[in-house]
Each structure stands twice: as C-alpha cells, then as structure tokens.
Amino acid sequence: MNLVSFALGNLRRRPARTALTLSAIALGIAAVVALTSIAWGFEASWQKANDARGTDLIVTRMASQNAMPSPFAAAPVREQLARYPHVQEVAGLLSEMLSVGEDNPPIFVFGWAYGSYLWEHLKLLDGRWPADRDEPAVLLGTLAAELLHKGVGDRIELEGRSFEVVGTFQSTALVENGAVLMTLDQAQAVTDKPGKVNVLNLKLDGQATEADARFVKEQVRKALPGYAAITSGELVSRNAVVRIAKAMSHVTILIAGLVGALIVFNTMLMSINERTREIGVLQALGWRRTTIMQLVICESLVLALAGGLVGIAVGVLIASGLEQAELMRGKIAAIYSVPFFLSVLGLSVVLGVGGGLYPAHRAARLSPAQALRHE
C-alpha cells in the first residue's frame, strides 16, 4: 500500500461522485482538445495548401483578413511583380466556395492560372489536364469526387454553367483534395470576376536567398500601395477565421481550466468535510500535515488526470466527428501531437493541483482533537 493506492481507494468510496466529477473534467478537456485541434488543423490545412504549391511569396491586399483575401485586378500588379529580380513566375489564383447541385455541401472551387507552376504538384489519377485556358472543364480532388459522386466524363453544374469533369487528382493538401479545380479564366467567368484574383503566387528562382525574398517584400510595400507580399504562414496567421478559431480555443482552455478546477475544488472540499473524523484519526496515528496534504492533492490529481485522459479520447472522437461532418469534410484535418496531448495533461495537472490545494490545506490545518469530535 502507498499514498496513491490509498487515494484511489478513497475515490472509489464514492463512485457516483467520482464518476460525475471525472465526467465534468473530461467534458471540459474534450472541448479543449476538439476546438484546439480543429483550430490548429484549420490553420495548418491552409498553410499546407499554399506550401504544397511551392509558392515562395503571396501578394494580396494588405487590409484583407478573409479566409480567402478579397479579389483584385491582377494584370497591373502582375506586370510589376514580374520585373523584380529572382521572380521566376507570377501565378494568379481565384477561389470561391460554391454549391455543386442542391444536395451537396458547399465545396471549394479553385481557379489557377493555366499552365502555371501551381498545377505541377498535383498527381493526375485519372483523365487529363484542361486542354486550354478557355475549356469549360474541371478536375476533382479525390475527396471532392467522393463527396460529389462524380468521375471523369460526368458533368457538374456551377452557378448555372455546366462543366465536364476531365480528370481527378491527388494532392498532399487536404483542402485541395476536397476541391474542384479549373483554369483561372474559367473561375473568373463562373464567379463573374473577370481579370480578378484573390492572390498572386510568386515563385522565386533557385538562386533567390531569404534576403532576395525580403527585398521583393520591401519593393511591394513601396511600389504597390495597398498590397503586401507575405509568406503562406503570414497569410494564414492574418486570416480572421483562423484568429477567431484560435481565440475561441484559448477562451475554451481558460473556461475549461476554471470550471475543472472549481469542480475538483468542490468535490475535494465535500470529501474532506465528510472525512473530517477520518483525517483526525490519521493525525492521531502520526500522519504529518504534509502527508495529509499529499493525500488530498493526490486524490485531486488522480481525478484530474483521469478526467484529462478520458477528455483527450472524447475530444479526439469529437474532432474526428467534426472532420467527417458533411459541411466540414475535406476542409479541415484536426492536428494532434504528443506535445499537445502532454500540454492537455499538464492543464489537467494544473487544475487538479489548483482545485485540490485549498481543500488539502484545510484538511491539513484541522485540529486533530476537533476532527475526532466531528459528527
């Protein structure tokens, strides 16, 4: 027998209360795990899509904070950018979330400059690439094909226009696998935004250094007022949706932490009150105040850690459910990591110790004689 096994026995003594406390902690931790993994996943999905294309810098409107920046007329900016040293290619991108038929969830539609480097990272699984920039054709990512139940040779309707599915592809980025892809010209036509792009992707040549990239950013800042050249990471971190999602996860962590600590606090205080005489007995048997504090902290830690472990499992299940939800599928992949789980367990430890500290102190300060007289 040791302190931990004694603490476990004490928790088993009130199984319903222990289970309820553990469930409440687990729910809070599950909310933290689900929201945080989704928020990070949302950020990472977009960054991965940008990174997969091999883009070095992205030029966008400086003030735009949307998930996909506001469209702007591409031609004058593109001409300016193409003149900067080490800029190998400037490729326009237009994106919109559109419904494909009435029964399907909205889906990302990407328009990429025809023949640009943006297409190079995709793996064509079936069919072919568009024959030219004006062909009313689309390719479907693997997940989009599955969601839409379409394949090569089928047709899909977008904003009242009919497109032939000429190919399916696979990307390393989830967002692209869940998207419909067409040429930039077709995307501009179907969204009624002729000549406009959300971003211009810059690919620098092989000799370009980080200093060259910084030079291009500086040139854009000086020569193109209202525009900014940024990395994909900067684009994603500016994204208002990402920031809101992360802020929500932070608030959830705070609320879950406070509520969890309060629940542990309440449970341990009730337990201490019920066991006042027993604590008096332990004191009479020679237990030091520190040992009694250790016992109470140990009980609250076991509760919080067990709640944390169950919460992680439930949180992963919730996040997986959200990933598979029709509206979310193909847009977000929750991100987990060992450090993340360790941090969540760390949060559990903090709320266990935080919630158990005062009850432990109170138990340790009991007068043995008064505790033994307690009814």
Add this chain to the structure above:
Amino acid sequence: MTRASAGGTALAAEPILGLRNVSLHFDDGRTKALDGVDFAVDEGEFVAIAGPSGSGKSSLLNLIGALDVPSAGEIFFRGAAYSGNADLAAFRGRHIGFVFQSFHLIPTLTALENVMLPALGRSWSAAAQRRRAESLLADMGLRDRLHSSPTTLSGGERQRVAIARALINEPSLILADEPTGSLDSANAEQVLEFLVGLRAEKGLTVVMVTHDEGISARADRVIRMRDGRIERAGQPA
C-alpha cells in the same frame, strides 16, 4: 505532581508521562474542560481514567496524546515537555498508539492495510511494514483475516485490528478511549486481555479511559475525574 503507587509493577525512576497544572479552556476561558490537572504515570503502568460523562476524561486523553494543546500548564514525556513541540504529529507517530471506542478503521482498506497505515510515509521499507503488520495481526489471532475488509469483521476483530494498528510504530504509550465500549462482554474481555498483556509482554504503558468499573479494577491505578479536575487517584477499590 502526585504519583500513586502502581500496584505490583516495578516502576522506573523517571515517569513516562507527567502533567503539571494542566488546564484546557474553550470559549475564551468560559468553558473549563480541564482545570489544574497534575499527575504522573510511570513506565509500564496501566492507568484507568474514570469519571462521569463531561468530567474531562477524553479531553485529558487528547492532551496526553498530543491531539490538543493545553491552555495552561505543561505535559512531559520522559522528563521533556512536549506540549509546545512544533511537530506533534511526529511525536504521536513515534511514541503513542491510539485505540478508539469505535475502532476508526478505514473501510476501503483491508485489515492488513489498516495496520500499515500509521507507517505510511515513514522510512521503513514497504516489505518491512508488511512483515510487521502481518506479525502483529497474527499475534492478535487474525492471521486468516489479513485481507478482510473491516466491514466483514466482528466488533472484537475490528478492535484487535485497531490494537495492531496502534502497535505498528512500536510506541511506548498506548492511549485507549473506551476500547471495549462498543463490544459485547466476551469480546470486551478478550480486547482487555490483549491490552493488559501489552504491559506484561512488551512493557508498554497503557492509559485507558473507561466507564467500566470492572476494567478500572484491573488497572494499577485509577484516576477519577469530575468537572475537569482529579477527584481521586489511587489503587482500584
């Protein structure tokens, strides 16, 4: 300090326990649980503390057991004052074994674990604690009940577990508060035999609070309390 003779027991020169003008007050002095108590107990003595309810017996036992601190006066253990000792828990753990009327066993632990409880957190190895607990329970005739829950034990068995628990840290002073009060006469006699036997076999000092005149009669000395004072001290009638 007054000291009565200890009927037939050879006494050491230095009393194991001494109380000098000890008082215990509550409610800012309005309630006097003990008032100027003064006595000594010798090594190996069996002292019964008797008296009506509210006379201060349990308060006196709490003070002797370092569960409470006196409002005035001093308590000595082998000549050293301990009532102002900062680490009374360590003192209790090292020198005193408690036996309570209602046993106070932990229901989630087995008999063996209950006996090991006072040794938890001490420097003994787990194996040494276990061996000693098993040996004590065997001495109490509970060899086959080591892993039983207290809830499945009879009252007499529970009190024997409690006595084994009181002995695990090898104390020199056993304080028993009505240890037979919750037992039938057969079990009460058995428990009393164990406690009395501790003196003979281990040379322990036993101070026992009791209402039972039969038990008082078997003590070396009886201290009769009334209204927080010693009414009479001496050999049992």
